[in-house]
Amino acid sequence: MSTKTSAALSAPSSGFNWLSPVLGMLGGLRYPALGITSLLAAWWFGGYLVANDPDMWAFANFAPAPTFQALYGLVASGAIWPTILSSLYRILYGLFWGIVIGVPVGVLIGYVGSAMKIANVPFQFLRMISPLAWMPIAVLAFPTWDSAIIFLIVMAAVWPIIFSTAHGVRRIDPNWFKVARNLGASELHMLRRIIMPAIMSDVLAGIRLAVGVAWVVLVPAEYLGVTSGLGYAINDARDTLSYDTLAAIVVVIGLIGYGLDSICSLLIKRFNWHVE
Amino acid sequence: MGASLSIDYVSHRFTPSAAPTLKEIDARIEPGEMTALIGRSGCGKSTLLHMLAGLLIPSEGCIRVNGHQISAPSAKWNMMFQKASLYPWMTVQENASLGLLFAGHSKREATKQVDALLDMVGLHDKKKDNVQSLSGGQQQRVALARSLATNPEVLLLDEPFSALDAFTRSALQEEVPAICRERGITMVIVTHDIDEAITMADRVLVMSQNPGRIVSELPVKLPWPRRHMDVGFQTLRDELMQQFKGTDTGLSGRCAQSSQPADSKAESAA
Numbered sequence: 340m341s342t343k344t345s346a347a348l349s350a351p352s353s354g355f356n357w358l359s360p361v362l363g364m365l366g367g368l369r370y371p372a373l374g375i376t377s378l379l380a381a382w383w384f385g386g387y388l389v390a391n392d393p394d395m396w397a398f399a400n401f402a403p404a405p406t407f408q409a410l411y412g413l414v415a416s417g418a419i420w421p422t423i424l425s426s427l428y429r430i431l432y433g434l435f436w437g438i439v440i441g442v443p444v445g446v447l448i449g450y451v452g453s454a455m456k457i458a459n460v461p462f463q464f465l466r467m468i469s470p471l472a473w474m475p476i477a478v479l480a481f482p483t484w485d486s487a488i489i490f491l492i493v494m495a496a497v498w499p500i501i502f503s504t505a506h507g508v509r510r511i512d513p514n515w516f517k518v519a520r521n522l523g524a525s526e527l528h529m530l531r532r533i534i535m536p537a538i539m540s541d542v543l544a545g546i547r548l549a550v551g552v553a554w555v556v557l558v559p560a561e562y563l564g565v566t567s568g569l570g571y572a573i574n575d576a577r578d579t580l581s582y583d584t585l586a587a588i589v590v591v592i593g594l595i596g597y598g599l600d601s602i603c604s605l606l607i608k609r610f611n612w613h614v615e
Numbered sequence: 616m617g618a619s620l621s622i623d624y625v626s627h628r629f630t631p632s633a634a635p636t637l638k639e640i641d642a643r644i645e646p647g648e649m650t651a652l653i654g655r656s657g658c659g660k661s662t663l664l665h666m667l668a669g670l671l672i673p674s675e676g677c678i679r680v681n682g683h684q685i686s687a688p689s690a691k692w693n694m695m696f697q698k699a700s701l702y703p704w705m706t707v708q709e710n711a712s713l714g715l716l717f718a719g720h721s722k723r724e725a726t727k728q729v730d731a732l733l734d735m736v737g738l739h740d741k742k743k744d745n746v747q748s749l750s751g752g753q754q755q756r757v758a759l760a761r762s763l764a765t766n767p768e769v770l771l772l773d774e775p776f777s778a779l780d781a782f783t784r785s786a787l788q789e790e791v792p793a794i795c796r797e798r799g800i801t802m803v804i805v806t807h808d809i810d811e812a813i814t815m816a817d818r819v820l821v822m823s824q825n826p827g828r829i830v831s832e833l834p835v836k837l838p839w840p841r842r843h844m845d846v847g848f849q850t851l852r853d854e855l856m857q858q859f860k861g862t863d864t865g866l867s868g869r870c871a872q873s874s875q876p877a878d879s880k881a882e883s884a885a
Contacts, residue, residue, distance in 0.1 A: 514700035521668055522714035522765065523690040532713065536704045612704035614747045 400582040409583035425567035433492025445504025470495035484564035496549035507541025547603035617647040617801035618768035625676035638826035651812035659827025690765035699754035714765040752783030
């Protein structure tokens with residue numbers, strides 16, 4: 340083969356060079372696309388079975404087509420946004436307090452051995468109590484329904500944050516402390532320059548877990564007294580037999596949960612200092 | 616300028632009921648002097664170095680820097696460890712300037728100061744790199760720049776080159792004493808490598824074990840840089856080897872403090 344020919348075969352013309360990253364990206368989407376298609380197919384098949392069952396035809400609106408129609412209606416009319424904002428406000432407020440309480444407590448019990456020994460049993464005990472079990476106490480203890488719901492979210496979010504943070508602190512290479520002390524670090528320097536950057540990805544992993552649990556707890560918590568939020572909207576749709584709207588809200592809950600988890604995942608990647 | 620170090624009858628036990636790790640260590644190191652502590656693994660040489668750094672407090676006796684008793688770590692008597700222990704979320708420059716930031720310098724000031732040091736240790740083109748991308752030798756160079764950035768009076772080295780390849784180790788064994796000589800820094804290196812001790816130090820202190828004590832010392836009066844193949848180097852190596860062997864059998868004929876038969880028995884038993 341002549342040199343000219345082999346060069347022409349081995350190097351594609353520059354006009355097609357943009358194709359390979361695009362093809363690579365599309366290739367990467369293959370599996371997620373397969374997963375989503377399978378889920379939609381299962382949903383559609385379930386809806387088909389329900390619609391053709393004489394005992395269950397009343398629930399046929401749970402199927403994908405009426406659901407997406409209802410979802411479009413909710414988005415187009417703007418009716419969904421106040422509902423989403425109410426839920427997001429509660430979850431973010433609850434997470435904020437979960438982080439404000441959980442990170443310092445986690446650092447303390449991770450850094451001070453005796454604090455861990457003291458806290459371990461009571462914290463493990465409290466962690467095992469379902470956040471929803473605090474509901475009656477929350478209703479009695481807080482003046483508004485909103486604050487009671489936020490309390491339940493804090494109770495759901497705080498434990499993963501505490502334990503993940505403490506785990507991160509305990510994993511810190513002891514030599515890093517030794518070197519920092521040797522370089523004249525104060526306790527504040529140690530916290531700001533060594534401990535916090537070292538554990539940041541553990542803290543974010545804890546927050547990611549907390550977001551998952553808190554989001555799951557939010558919906559049943561919003562069945563409680565309030566007249567806004569995604570949990571309330573589900574209850575309302577059930578009471579008015581609007582099963583298509585109910586299913587649309589379930590889709591919205593899933594999408595927002597996935598979005599929040601993706602944000603956490605991106606933050607973990609951003610602050611993860613381990614070389615892959 | 617380097618500081619003097621005075622080790623006054625220092626003994627150490629990790630718990631009150633435990634056998635002493637170090638017993639009645641008594642030595643003086645002059646300003647700008649470079650001293651090697653050699654001994655077998657477990658003889659307490661690293662423990663002694665940690666005490667010199669203020670990271671451990673002696674059970675008995677005291678350690679003074681320029682006449683002031685050491686009670687806490689300080690960037691003025693700085694230690695380099697066997698592992699570089701760099702902070703992996705930082706760049707080379709950030710790692711090297713950490714001591715200056717702790718001392719209250721601004722980031723800009725600190726960066727300016729460490730840039731010159733990074734040039735000196737041969738990392739001028741790696742300043743912005745993450746330290747995880749560096750080789751072991753380069754990481755130790757960053758640790759060296761980090762230690763030097765705070766202008767220490769005493770540089771303490773705890774087997775800092777033992778994990779490096781032979782070429783890098785040899786280069787650093789030459790470079791570190793040269794830097795210390797140039798800046799007048801007092802240097803103490805702990806090693807179990809006799810060649811390293813002779814290559815880097817003005818004086819070698821040999822330690823025995825169970826309990827750890829200084830049993831002999833050997834001045835190294837060879838010109839710099841030191842070559843392993845020189846006759847003087849080899850003579851010193853043989854002499855030191857004899858003393859080193861003596862720490863195992865308790866039969867060292869050159870023990871500076873060998874007039875204590877009870878300890879010799881203890882060493883023999885060990």
